[in-house]
Amino acid sequence: MIDLEPSRQALLAAALALPRRKWLEAELADAQAADARGYYLPDEDERLRDVYARFLSVRQALKQILEDVRPALKYEKDEEQLKCFVLAFLSATLLLRTGNYLLDTASKSRVLREKLDEAESRYGISRKTFTGIFKAVTDPRSLWAYHEAWRFYDAHKSEISRLESHQEWAPLISLLREEEPLINTQRRDYLKRRLSYRVFSFLRRHHSGYKKTMFSLLKVGGSMVAELRQPGIKAAGDQKRILEHYYDDLISLAQPGDVFITRHDDALSNVFLPGYWPHAALYLGSDEQRQRMGYSRFVEYGESGPSFIESKKDGVKWRAASETLAVDTVLILRPRLEKAEVNTALERAASHIGKLYDFAFDFRQADRLACTAVIYRGYHSAGGQSFKLEDHAGRLALSAENLIDQLLCDFSFEVIAVCGVNGGDCVQGEEALRLLKESYSSKF
Numbered sequence: 001m002i003d004l005e006p007s008r009q010a011l012l013a014a015a016l017a018l019p020r021r022k023w024l025e026a027e028l029a030d031a032q033a034a035d036a037r038g039y040y041l042p043d044e045d046e047r048l049r050d051v052y053a054r055f056l057s058v059r060q061a062l063k064q065i066l067e068d069v070r071p072a073l074k075y076e077k078d079e080e081q082l083k084c085f086v087l088a089f090l091s092a093t094l095l096l097r098t099g100n101y102l103l104d105t106a107s108k109s110r111v112l113r114e115k116l117d118e119a120e121s122r123y124g125i126s127r128k129t130f131t132g133i134f135k136a137v138t139d140p141r142s143l144w145a146y147h148e149a150w151r152f153y154d155a156h157k158s159e160i161s162r163l164e165s166h167q168e169w170a171p172l173i174s175l176l177r178e179e180e181p182l183i184n185t186q187r188r189d190y191l192k193r194r195l196s197y198r199v200f201s202f203l204r205r206h207h208s209g210y211k212k213t214m215f216s217l218l219k220v221g222g223s224m225v226a227e228l229r230q231p232g233i234k235a236a237g238d239q240k241r242i243l244e245h246y247y248d249d250l251i252s253l254a255q256p257g258d259v260f261i262t263r264h265d266d267a268l269s270n271v272f273l274p275g276y277w278p279h280a281a282l283y284l285g286s287d288e289q290r291q292r293m294g295y296s297r298f299v300e301y302g303e304s305g306p307s308f309i310e311s312k313k314d315g316v317k318w319r320a321a322s323e324t325l326a327v328d329t330v331l332i333l334r335p336r337l338e339k340a341e342v343n344t345a346l347e348r349a350a351s352h353i354g355k356l357y358d359f360a361f362d363f364r365q366a367d368r369l370a371c372t373a374v375i376y377r378g379y380h381s382a383g384g385q386s387f388k389l390e391d392h393a394g395r396l397a398l399s400a401e402n403l404i405d406q407l408l409c410d411f412s413f414e415v416i417a418v419c420g421v422n423g424g425d426c427v428q429g430e431e432a433l434r435l436l437k438e439s440y441s442s443k444f
Contacts, residue, residue: 039364099137256285257342281310329420349378
């Protein structure tokens with residue numbers, strides 16, 4: 001017989017850690033707001049990810065208990081076997097109940113279901129996790145095995161109850177007794193849930209196949225466009241207007257947390273992106289700058305020199321200043337926020353490093369990010385800053401010029417410098433603001 005004590009302690013800890021409805025008021029309110037809006041805001045997304053990751057961690061612990069005790073389970077009536085059964089049956093009961101609670105909650109919100117199925121590498125959440133839970137709690141073989149376990153429990157309830165005389169087992173027997181009404185409800189609802197899973201699975205397979213096809217087409221097309229240049233704009237071999245000797249000037253003006261908006265004059269993607277300003281990056285600063293400004297909590301990325309977080313066709317990456325600044329025009333925007341708020345925004349943005357580029361340009365999901373989505377997910381809710389996503393060809397997103405307008409309209413950001421506009425040098429102050437306003441159809 002295996003040592004049951006580690007599993008007993010783990011089961012008690014897992015049962016106590018399971019989220020209670022009263023603990024989830026904020027997340028449930030977020031789900032209602034997101035469903036009415038049609039998407040999750042970044043701060044709502046973070047709250048959901050945090051509680052979902054903890055929920056999945058507890059479920060994994062319960063599944064591990066089942067795996068550990070299953071080899072020793074023989075459905076016999078001696079005391080050790082009854083203890084083994086309690087561990088297995090209560091673990092399965094909690095898995096089933098929490099899975100069904102998740103399904104019931106998500107059944108009321110399409111947006112929540114889609115978000116729970118979205119991959120999130122930062123939390124170790126795999127794609128289609130919700131679908132996997134839905135399938136598991138409606139699996140006929142698992143439910144039949146659970147039904148047989150219930151019959152054993154019903155037939156030997158009095159012997160199992162006597163385990164309560166052992167002080168260390170009393171909490172688990174009490175918990176199992178509390179679960180009985182819920183167990184009966186779950187057994188009655190099985191057929192209804194099984195049918196709903198078949199419908200859900202059918203719709204998801206077809207929708208997922210469509211999304212994969214469309215994303216593949218957008219990725220191929222986007223990659224090709226990113227590589228191409230518009231003919232007749234620049235002669236082959238012509239230099240960028242932001243020459244290398246400007247790099248030090250721009251970096252000397254910048255602080256960690258500044259938003260850089262940039263443009264390649266001859267990029268073919270300019271034809272498909274609205275306005276004059278198409279691209280954005282977030283300045284991380286150098287090690288020395290971060291230390292001087294007190295960003296001691298910020299995790300270092302890349303080398304010690306000036307660097308950016310920037311999403312391009314190869315994904316969200318740390319990039320050296322020499323890569324980000326090899327452009328024709330640059331705009332620097334600075335947040336009017338406390339250091340702690342900027343630090344938090346940098347950390348949020350940096351947590352997305354390593355994700356794929358979002359060729360679909362749809363900000364409602366967070367497993368892939370376009371360039372402006374890095375700024376959006378970093379700065380949303382920092383110091384009360386909020387963003388309104390705009391409809392772009394049926395997708396909710398923020399173009400770089402949407403981003404500029406929203407950052408400047410409420411005066412939460414200020415213009416630090418403009419460089420290269422109309423072929424000019426770097427300018428600051430009122431002149432920079434004037435050039436920016438004239439460069440596109442500004443709303444600030």
